[in-house]
Amino acid sequence: MNIVLGVAGGIAAYKVCHVVRLLKEQGHSVRVVPTEAALKFVGAPTWEALSGQPVATDVFDHVEEVQHVNVGHSADLVIVAPATADLLARARAGMGNDMLAATLLVATCPVVYVPAMHTQMWQHPATQDNVATLRARGAHVMEPASGRLTGTDSGPGRLPEPADIVEYALSQVEGLPSTALAGTATALADTQVFISAGGTREPLDPVRYLGNRSSGKQGVALAQVALDMGANVTVCAANVANDVLEPIRGRATIVPVETTEELHEQCVAHGEESELIIMAAAVADYRPAEIAEHKMKKSGDEGMTLSLVQNPDILKDLVARFGDTKTIVGFAAETGSDESTPESLAQQKLLRKGCRALVFNSVAQGAVFGDDATSVIVYERDGDDVRERVRASGTKQEVSRVVMESVAQLLPS
Numbered sequence: 381m382n383i384v385l386g387v388a389g390g391i392a393a394y395k396v397c398h399v400v401r402l403l404k405e406q407g408h409s410v411r412v413v414p415t416e417a418a419l420k421f422v423g424a425p426t427w428e429a430l431s432g433q434p435v436a437t438d439v440f441d442h443v444e445e446v447q448h449v450n451v452g453h454s455a456d457l458v459i460v461a462p463a464t465a466d467l468l469a470r471a472r473a474g475m476g477n478d479m480l481a482a483t484l485l486v487a488t489c490p491v492v493y494v495p496a497m498h499t500q501m502w503q504h505p506a507t508q509d510n511v512a513t514l515r516a517r518g519a520h521v522m523e524p525a526s527g528r529l530t531g532t533d534s535g536p537g538r539l540p541e542p543a544d545i546v547e548y549a550l551s552q553v554e555g556l557p558s559t560a561l562a563g564t565a566t567a568l569a570d571t572q573v574f575i576s577a578g579g580t581r582e583p584l585d586p587v588r589y590l591g592n593r594s595s596g597k598q599g600v601a602l603a604q605v606a607l608d609m610g611a612n613v614t615v616c617a618a619n620v621a622n623d624v625l626e627p628i629r630g631r632a633t634i635v636p637v638e639t640t641e642e643l644h645e646q647c648v649a650h651g652e653e654s655e656l657i658i659m660a661a662a663v664a665d666y667r668p669a670e671i672a673e674h675k676m677k678k679s680g681d682e683g684m685t686l687s688l689v690q691n692p693d694i695l696k697d698l699v700a701r702f703g704d705t706k707t708i709v710g711f712a713a714e715t716g717s718d719e720s721t722p723e724s725l726a727q728q729k730l731l732r733k734g735c736r737a738l739v740f741n742s743v744a745q746g747a748v749f750g751d752d753a754t755s756v757i758v759y760e761r762d763g764d765d766v767r768e769r770v771r772a773s774g775t776k777q778e779v780s781r782v783v784m785e786s787v788a789q790l791l792p793s
C-alpha cells in the first residue's frame with residue numbers, strides 16, 4: 381500500500397520515525413512529507429534513510445513532477461503524525477501553502493490525523509472545533525494519549541504509541557483486516573457481556589407512550605467493540621430501530637424490550653450469567669399509574685393531569701444483587717444545574733448508584749441523543765473515591781473503543 385506520512389512541527393516527530401519503521405516492516409511503501417517546522421525536529425536525511433524515498437516540503441520542490449498533486453493522488457492512506465494544532469487548523473481551512481497541506485487537499489483516500497500538543501492547545505475550542513469539522517468531513521482523528529508532556533506537566537495531548545498509531549491507521553482502510561484492536565482482540569475472550577441499549581417507553585394507552593430520545597446507537601457501538609474484543613454479548617434493546625441493530629445482528633444475542641419493567645426483568649435474568657454489565661439504556665424513572673385500555677379522549681377545554689408511579693432503579697438493583705461479583709458500569713447523561721457542573725453531578729451519581737464505573741456524557745441542548753458523535757468521561761469508583769479514568773470524543777464507535785478498553789481493565793484478572 382502507498383502510504384503518505386505527513387509530519388507536522390512538534391517534538392513528537394521523533395517518535396514518528398518508529399512509525400515509518402513499523403509500516404515499512406509490514407511491507408508498505410512510505411512517503412514522508414514533513415513540514416518545514418518538522419525538519420527542525422528531525423532532519424530530511426533521517427526520513428529519507430528510514431523511508432527509502434526522497435522528501436519534499438515545499439510545493440516548489442521538484443515542480444516538474446507536479447508533486448503537490450501527485451503525492452496525494454497516489455496515496456492509499458494518509459497519516460499525519462504528529463498533527464499539531466496549527467496543522468489541524470490549516471487542514472480544516474483547506475490551505476495549500478506547503479506540500480503536506482496541498483497533499484491533504486488532493487487526497488481522496490482515508491486520512492488519519494494523530495494529534496499531539498500541549499493539553500491547553502488540544503482542549504482549546506478552536507482545536508476541538510477543527511477536529512469536529514475534520515471528522516464531520518470523514519477524516520479519522522485519533523484521540524491523543526494522556527500522560528507526561530514535553531515539560532514537567534502532564535495531561536491529554538501525548539502522541540499515542542507508534543504501534544497503536546499503525547494499528548489504528550491501517551484499520552481505517554477498507555478491505556484490510558481490522559487490526560485496530562489487535563492488542564485487545566482477545567481482551568474479552570470468553571467474557572459474557574450484557575449491555576442495555578436504547579430508551580424505555582411507558583404506555584399511556586394503546587397508541588401513546590412516555591419516552592425519551594435515545595437511539596440505541598451508543599449501546600450498539602459498545603456491543604460491536606465488545607464482540608471485536610472476543611466477548612459473548614447480549615444486548616437488551618429498548619425500542620432500538622432495526623437499522624441501528626444491523627451491525628450486531630447474528631453476532632450478539634438481541635433481546636427486545638419496551639418498558640422499564642421488562643428491561644428490569646431481562647437485566648436480572650441475563651445479569652446473573654454476565655461478568656460485565658453495561659447499562660447504556662436511557663430508562664424512564666416514572667410510568668403512568670394506569671394504562672388506559674382504550675385510546676384516551678380529549679375532554680372539553682380542560683388540561684390533563686397524569687398520575688405517575690416510580691419505576692425501579694435497575695442499575696441500583698443490579699449493584700445490590702451482583703455488585704460484589706460482577707463489574708457494573710452505568711451511564712449518565714447530564715445537563716448540569718444552577719449549582720453543579722455536569723461533571724460533578726456525574727461523579728455524585730457514581731457514588732449514589734454504587735456501580736464500579738460510570739460513563740458521563742453532556743447532553744446540554746439535546747446534544748448526543750441520536751447523534752453519531754459524542755464526548756465522554758469515564759469515572760471509576762474506589763470506595764468513596766471517584767477517579768477519572770479516560771476521556772474520549774469522536775464517533776460513537778471510536779468512543780466505544782476507548783470505553784470498552786478502559787472498562788475491560790476493571791474486570792478481575
Ligand code: C5P
Nearest residue numbers: 659661663665692693694695710711712
Ligand atoms: O438516574 P439516571 O437515570 O440519571 O442514571 C443513569 C444510569 O442509571 C444509566 O446507566 C441507566 O441505564 C440507569 N438507570 C436504571 N434504572 C432507572 C434509571 C436509570 O438502571 N430507573
